[in-house]
Amino acid sequence: MSVNQVSVFLENKAGTLNKLTEVLAANNVNIRALSLAETSEFGIVRMLVNDVFEATNVLKENNFVATLTPVLAYAIEDKAGYLNNLLQNFSAAEVNIEYMYAFAGKERAYMIFRVNDTKRAESLLNSKGLKSLTQEEISAV
Amino acid sequence: MGNYFQEEIECAPLEKIRALQDELLPKQVRYVWENVPYYRKKMEEQGVTPDDIKSAADLHKLPFLSKADLKAAYPYGLLAVPLKDCVRIQSTSGTTGKRVIVFYTQEDLDLWEDCCARAICAAGGTNEDVCQVSYGYGLFTGGAGLDGGSHKVGCLTVPTSSGNTERQIMFIMDLQATILCCTPSYAAYIGETLKEMGYKPEDIPLKAGIFGAEAWSEEMRRDIEKTLGIKAYDIYGLTEISGPGVAFECSEQRGMHIQEDHFIAEIIDPNTGEVLPEGSQGELVFTSLDKKAFPLIRYRTRDICTLTREKCSCGRTHVRMTKPKGRSDDMLIIRGVNVFPSQIETVLMNNGYAANYQIIVGRVNNTDTFEVKVEMTPDMFTDNLGEVQARRKVLEDGLKAMLGIKAKVTLVAPKSIARSEGKAVRVIDTRKI
Numbered sequence A: 001m002s003v004n005q006v007s008v009f010l011e012n013k014a015g016t017l018n019k020l021t022e023v024l025a026a027n028n029v030n031i032r033a034l035s036l037a038e039t040s041e042f043g044i045v046r047m048l049v050n051d052v053f054e055a056t057n058v059l060k061e062n063n064f065v066a067t068l069t070p071v072l073a074y075a076i077e078d079k080a081g082y083l084n085n086l087l088q089n090f091s092a093a094e095v096n097i098e099y100m101y102a103f104a105g106k107e108r109a110y111m112i113f114r115v116n117d118t119k120r121a122e123s124l125l126n127s128k129g130l131k132s133l134t135q136e137e138i139s140a141v
Numbered sequence B: 001m002g003n004y005f006q007e008e009i010e011c012a013p014l015e016k017i018r019a020l021q022d023e024l025l026p027k028q029v030r031y032v033w034e035n036v037p038y039y040r041k042k043m044e045e046q047g048v049t050p051d052d053i054k055s056a057a058d059l060h061k062l063p064f065l066s067k068a069d070l071k072a073a074y075p076y077g078l079l080a081v082p083l084k085d086c087v088r089i090q091s092t093s094g095t096t097g098k099r100v101i102v103f104y105t106q107e108d109l110d111l112w113e114d115c116c117a118r119a120i121c122a123a124g125g126t127n128e129d130v131c132q133v134s135y136g137y138g139l140f141t142g143g144a145g146l147d148g149g150s151h152k153v154g155c156l157t158v159p160t161s162s163g164n165t166e167r168q169i170m171f172i173m174d175l176q177a178t179i180l181c182c183t184p185s186y187a188a189y190i191g192e193t194l195k196e197m198g199y200k201p202e203d204i205p206l207k208a209g210i211f212g213a214e215a216w217s218e219e220m221r222r223d224i225e226k227t228l229g230i231k232a233y234d235i236y237g238l239t240e241i242s243g244p245g246v247a248f249e250c251s252e253q254r255g256m257h258i259q260e261d262h263f264i265a266e267i268i269d270p271n272t273g274e275v276l277p278e279g280s281q282g283e284l285v286f287t288s289l290d291k292k293a294f295p296l297i298r299y300r301t302r303d304i305c306t307l308t309r310e311k312c313s314c315g316r317t318h319v320r321m322t323k324p325k326g327r328s329d330d331m332l333i334i335r336g337v338n339v340f341p342s343q344i345e346t347v348l349m350n351n352g353y354a355a356n357y358q359i360i361v362g363r364v365n366n367t368d369t370f371e372v373k374v375e376m377t378p379d380m381f382t383d384n385l386g387e388v389q390a391r392r393k394v395l396e397d398g399l400k401a402m403l404g405i406k407a408k409v410t411l412v413a414p415k416s417i418a419r420s421e422g423k424a425v426r427v428i429d430t431r432k433i
Helices: A016-026 A052-061 A082-092 A118-126 A135-140 B014-035 B037-045 B056-061 B067-072 B106-122 B141-153 B165-174 B184-196 B218-228 B341-350 B385-403
Strands: A003-011 A031-038 A042-049 A066-077 A097-104 A108-115 B088-091 B101-104 B130-133 B156-158 B179-182 B208-212 B231-238 B243-249 B256-258 B263-268 B282-288 B299-305 B332-334 B337-339 B357-364 B367-375 B408-412 B427-429
Touching (some): A003 A052, A003 B408, A042 A066, A066 A118, A082 A118, B014 B037, B014 B282, B037 B067, B106 B231, B106 B243, B130 B165, B141 B243, B165 B184, B179 B184
Parallel strands (some): B130 B156, B357 B427
Antiparallel strands (some): A003 A066, A066 A108, B231 B243
16 A cells, blocks of 8 residues: 655745744644655655645645655564665666655654655555555654 | 726827827926926927927937936925925835835825725725735825725725735635735735645635736736636736726736826837837836826836737727836846846746745856855755755746846745735845946
């Protein structure tokens, strides 16, 4: 199952990211993973959050432009070589990665991928025994 | 059958209008000669006296008045009656930094309100309508003009003035307002707010809008019409000549009828002052035929447009003017090229953006910098950085194609550009020229 990532448009200037975190904090939204892509004028914040519905609602109410993007999340051993193993499967299945980011948990590490054809990639990787995490699983990490 | 306020004059045959102008102009010129020393002096300098003005055909012999004259004659220099005969002043919004005060006698107010009443009827208004006037009340002519016109038509007039958008919407919904009068940018904002509140066009009781006092594009019209579920009519006027209602659109929505029983319109070459034939593009010049307190003759509006006498399906016979390309006050010269904000608006709306933008012009190393700030919208946002950049590039290419010069497009956060409740601040020009 793919998970919903919240992507938010931000102007590239001092204080804008903080305004975003302020809104999320005030509404008790917990960010599980975050990455930032930027150009000289604007950026896109990509986040996995504990409550996607609440997050998108409060962002909209506070005049942020946000969109949901399906991404694939995989849990791997937090040891040398495991990301390499995972990516070998992507290569073998010819899945192209648009972008990825990662975070390490207490026991395992979590890899988040945006691919061009999420459904196809998921089933190809599934057939190689790789189970992507569900929204609940990510929230529970 | 059309809906007219004063059918006999609005639909009069051209010969009748011409005969009226031939009768009124010589009288008015003599009246001004006798009562406005400032203009008399200008006539004397040009070697023309009231005896030279025998009909409307002699209008071209008279000197022009411009905004500079109004400034020089401030505040009483162009007043033609004693102050005790005046009942009212209005003042320009001062967007160009030169405040102008104009005076009205009771007859002047009547003729102005008649013109506004004609505009409301042309938009389909009758005494069955609830007309919400969301133009600013006060010194600005928008509120007072449409308010008076609405009374004359017999509409239930809701004088909300501008601002407090939530209250505007409450009145529209609770009193089932059918006509909205305001600036187009405020209409767009009210529409946007209604949409955010979950109202669909069919839920909104409005059927017509009368929008003016700033330049707006056809694309913006279509957008407002769609969001509010109305027909949007353009209205034109200027404080110096009386206020809104000098010209207005009819059901045809193809040009605005100029109220020729009160005003003569000419199109001139803005450089030479020469009168151009019908159909030519040039600067619009107005002469008021029967105003008493502030009777301007050959006033240069600095608005660029064309006139047409083509037959109009609405039945009105008065000459039509095209939507001004922009007041020449609004026109920017960037890297030597004329740029009207309305052209930028057209490109934005054609590409799916809202008409909320800001133009920032500066000068670095003797070269003009030209930036257009555009608000990101949910429809135009995607998670893909390359795609967002590509859409920005499409806008830049569109502007280049429209204007002939390159503009830098900056995408900014939604609602970060101040919304107008009166006239929008579209241009920030920091050049010191």
